[in-house]
Amino acid sequence: MAISEKDIAYIAELSELELTSEEAVQYAGSLNSIIDYMAQLQELDTSGVEPTTHVLQLQNVFREDVVKPGLSREEALRNAPNRTKTSFKVPKIL
Amino acid sequence: MLTRLTVAETIKGLQEKQFSSLELTNAYLERIEALDKDINAYITVTAEKARKQAAASDKRRIEGNALSAFDGVPVGIKDIICTKGVRTTAASKMLENFVPPYSATCWNKLENAGCVLLGKLNMDEFAMGSSTENSAFFTTKNPFDLACVPGGSSGGSAAAVAADMAPFSLGTDTGGSVRQPASFCGTVGLKPTYGRVSRFGVIPYASSLDQVGIFAKSIEDCALILSYISGKDEMDSTSVPVEVPDYSVLLDNGVKGMKIGLPKEYFGEGIAKAISDMIKAQAQKLAEAGAEIVEVSLPHTGYALPAYYIMATAEASANLARYDGVRYGLRVERDNLADMFKATRSQGFGAEVKRRIMLGTYALSSGYYEAYYNKTLQVRTLVKKDFDDCFAAGIDCLLTPTAPTTAFRLDEKSNDPLAMYMSDICTVTVNMAGLPALVVPCGELGGLPVGAQLIGAPFAEEKLFRSGRVLENERLIPQFRNREGR
Numbered sequence: 366m367a368i369s370e371k372d373i374a375y376i377a378e379l380s381e382l383e384l385t386s387e388e389a390v391q392y393a394g395s396l397n398s399i400i401d402y403m404a405q406l407q408e409l410d411t412s413g414v415e416p417t418t419h420v421l422q423l424q425n426v427f428r429e430d431v432v433k434p435g436l437s438r439e440e441a442l443r444n445a446p447n448r449t450k451t452s453f454k455v456p457k458i459l
Numbered sequence: 460m461l462t463r464l465t466v467a468e469t470i471k472g473l474q475e476k477q478f479s480s481l482e483l484t485n486a487y488l489e490r491i492e493a494l495d496k497d498i499n500a501y502i503t504v505t506a507e508k509a510r511k512q513a514a515a516s517d518k519r520r521i522e523g524n525a526l527s528a529f530d531g532v533p534v535g536i537k538d539i540i541c542t543k544g545v546r547t548t549a550a551s552k553m554l555e556n557f558v559p560p561y562s563a564t565c566w567n568k569l570e571n572a573g574c575v576l577l578g579k580l581n582m583d584e585f586a587m588g589s590s591t592e593n594s595a596f597f598t599t600k601n602p603f604d605l606a607c608v609p610g611g612s613s614g615g616s617a618a619a620v621a622a623d624m625a626p627f628s629l630g631t632d633t634g635g636s637v638r639q640p641a642s643f644c645g646t647v648g649l650k651p652t653y654g655r656v657s658r659f660g661v662i663p664y665a666s667s668l669d670q671v672g673i674f675a676k677s678i679e680d681c682a683l684i685l686s687y688i689s690g691k692d693e694m695d696s697t698s699v700p701v702e703v704p705d706y707s708v709l710l711d712n713g714v715k716g717m718k719i720g721l722p723k724e725y726f727g728e729g730i731a732k733a734i735s736d737m738i739k740a741q742a743q744k745l746a747e748a749g750a751e752i753v754e755v756s757l758p759h760t761g762y763a764l765p766a767y768y769i770m771a772t773a774e775a776s777a778n779l780a781r782y783d784g785v786r787y788g789l790r791v792e793r794d795n796l797a798d799m800f801k802a803t804r805s806q807g808f809g810a811e812v813k814r815r816i817m818l819g820t821y822a823l824s825s826g827y828y829e830a831y832y833n834k835t836l837q838v839r840t841l842v843k844k845d846f847d848d849c850f851a852a853g854i855d856c857l858l859t860p861t862a863p864t865t866a867f868r869l870d871e872k873s874n875d876p877l878a879m880y881m882s883d884i885c886t887v888t889v890n891m892a893g894l895p896a897l898v899v900p901c902g903e904l905g906g907l908p909v910g911a912q913l914i915g916a917p918f919a920e921e922k923l924f925r926s927g928r929v930l931e932n933e934r935l936i937p938q939f940r941n942r943e944g945r
Contacts, residue, residue, distance in 0.1 A: 368821070380776065380820045381783070382813055383801045395876050396818060402877055403765040406834050409841075416836030417843060419667050419697075420653050420893030420917075426696035440560040444787030453785050458796045 368396050461486040462623040466532060466680035469626055473520065473531050480520075480531030484513035484575050487533050491577065491624045499599045500609075500619040502538050503546055504578040509533065512575040519573065529687060530573030535625035537616045538579040539586055540671070541660040542566050545576065549662045550594040551584045553788045553807035563660025564695065565629060565671045565688045572687055577625055581615030584809045585779065586636055586664040588612050589882045592873045593811045600869070601643060603907055607866040610640030610882075613674070617644035620674045627675040627684055633664050634767055635862075635886025637672030638912060641898040642861035645908030647927070649673045649681050652917045653893035654699035656685075657692030665774035666697075668767075668890040678899065678927045682706035685920060701918050709921050710928050715749030717855040719926065724760035725859035725885055733904050734860050741901050741911045741930050742858055748929045755854060757845040759838065760888060766838035767887035768880055769822045769831050776819030782807060814876060843892040850916040856926055857914040860885050861898050865907035889914055897923040899930045 368376075373389045373396070384392065438451065447454040461483050464472065472478050488506050495501055516531035525531075536542060539549045541559035548554045562570065570576070583593035591599040591614030599614040601607040602622040609618040613630030617640035620628050630637045632650040641648025649672050656671040663669060671688065675681040686707065691700040721742055726735045742752045784790035784803035791802035808816070822831035849857065862882055872879045889896045894917060898910040911930060913923045 372821075373817070376817045376821050376824070379824060380813075380816045381780075381800045381804050382808075382816070383805045392814060392817060395814060396821070398877055399768070399818060399880075400821075403769060403831065406762060406765050406769075406838060407830070409759075409762055409838065411834060411837035411841070414837040414840050416833055417839040418836055420843065420891075421697060421699065423697065428693065436560055441786075443560060444557055446784060446788070446790035447792075455785055456792070456794060456796050456799050 368393055368400060462490050462626075464626065465677045466626050466675065466683060467677065469532055470528050474528070480513040480516040480575060481510065483531065484509050484533050484577070487577055487624065494622055494624060497600065497605060498602055498618050498622055498624070499597050500580055500615040500622070500624055501535070501578045502548060502550065502581050502596060502615070505545055505576050508545065509575050509577055516573050516575065526571065526573035527687070529569065531575060532573070533575040533577045533626060534569060535577045535580050535616060535619045535628040536566055537582055537613050537628070537630045539582060539631055539662045540566055540629060541662070542576060542579065545579065547579065547662070548596075549585050550582045550596060551807065551809065551812070552595045553782050555595075555789065557787055559660070561660060564657035564692045566660070568688050580613070580619055580628060580630075583612035583614070584812050585662065585775070586612040586631055586633055587775070587811050587815050589635070589639060589879050590867070590872065591615065592869065593809060595809050598869060601866045601907070603645065604866065607868055607907065608643065610643035610862070610866060612636040613672070614640050616674050617641055617646055617648070620644070620646045620676060627673065627680055629688075630672050630674055631661055631664075632670055632672040632890065633668045634771060634890050635883045637674065638886050638896060638898045638910070639862045639882060641674055642910030642912075643866040643908065645900045645910070647675045647678055647681050647900065648898040648910065649685065649920070650889060650896050651685060651689065651920060652895040653890075654697055655689050655701075655895070655918065655920070657690070657695040657698045659692055659694035663778045665771040666778060667774060668771055670890070678897070678924050678931055679707060679710060681897070682710055682924050704921065706921055706924060710924050712925050713748060714745055714926050714929055717750045717922065717926065718753055718853050719745050719750045720753050720755035720849055720854040720857045722755050722757045722760070722857055722859060724757050729881070729884060730860055730863045734863070734865075734909055737902055737904070737909055738858060738860050738911050745858070745926060745929055750926070753854065755849050755857070757842075757849065757888070759841040759845050762838050763842050763888045763891060764880065764884050766835035766842070767883070767891060768818070769835040770839065770891070772815040772819030773822045773832050774819070776816045776823060779808075779812070779816055811876065839891045842888055846888075846892045846894060846914075855915070855922050856919070859912045859914065861910045861912040862886070865904050865909060885912060893917060895920045895923060897927050899927040901930055
């Protein structure tokens, strides 16, 4: 199940990453050797085995819907790379 | 020398007024100044804040208002744990200038207990790595041999404690990131049960596997610290409301009548024979102290590492989607939003982080989800069941190697990701099953430390401490001091 450079371009797109053609070649190489190694999982018969997403047997964790102090607007905005007085500022979307 | 004291000795010294917190803090800051230019454990040293905190602690003690036994004890914190007002980078260019507006619960608890922050410790970027070579800033060196890695991802936390640049430190462990560096640097290292310590404010890598851990110079210290940082936290819905015992009280109850398993899969191919032999010698010590040693089998161990790397990277690909240049962190300006996201992420993340995001994205993508991601979750069930069966059969804890080798050389594996992943082969199972595990220094090979790993059932940290105490007789850290003449 080899990953081609075309696949890498698609995965990079899904990951919101841009790669140079040199990087694409390097990642294709290393991801292929990693995926080859992962292929041994296919030897193991897991039919009928329930998947475990989480080790704790937690179901929904509920709490009362009560307003509590949180970050102030200024604290929440302090690390913003670009902002107005009250909001995060982003480049145009369309 | 104050920097050689354990936490327990430090607490006693402070209580008996043999020294002040400011004297102690200055001793650590001087040592960091002298040694860290070679070791590079700290990304940020918070000298000014530390002296202020220490002076305030001394004032509280004089007035009889100490916040806790820990009041005035210094600590170093892995730079993935948010410290309000102190830059927290995750060793990434993405967060190079990020100053968190709140503190992680684990640091909050220590700060409320009066601990003094010495600084923030180096790591692999976003905890992705096993050598600290993936830090975006610099590589930490192993104090025992500066040509070797300290392990990772919490390499700075391990090296700082090993070199007496902090009496204890916090790290995080997703697949061995506390235990493998503890083994490489000759410190005690604890990865608590999943849910024991709140993850709130810890920058996430793989949320179902991440857990805050402790580096210390003794098991007693580790037990003392665990009691302070554990417990249910309403800010982390995966923290567990299991009572937190005073772990330090039961330390010397011994191992008489305990059943300790040696899982045969951890002593075979891929593990250096000298290390296997050393761990088996530890089993002998436990037997002499009255434990029954039993060979056991965890048959799915061989499948754990590939499953782990799919599971962890899948979770990471989702967790790291938040770095988009909007709310905090790096932004690389572009004319439109989509280009800004890509430019920011491409320049902000290092090579290994990008590799793991892509691997995880691939495993979750349409057409591969069943074959990869879902398969790994089934393997997780089987790996966990192997452990459950052992504990159900009356095994109290398991004894294994921590890593297949001692610390490897800088650059030895940095260009071969798969070889790097293999160094986690003895540790990832524990995170998949959510278990606690303790690493205890047990000797040296070729001048480099070796740690034994004890694995317990969920919330059985106390049994790990009791077993670890039996092995603890020879500490490795003094040998670093003698050899280096430092």
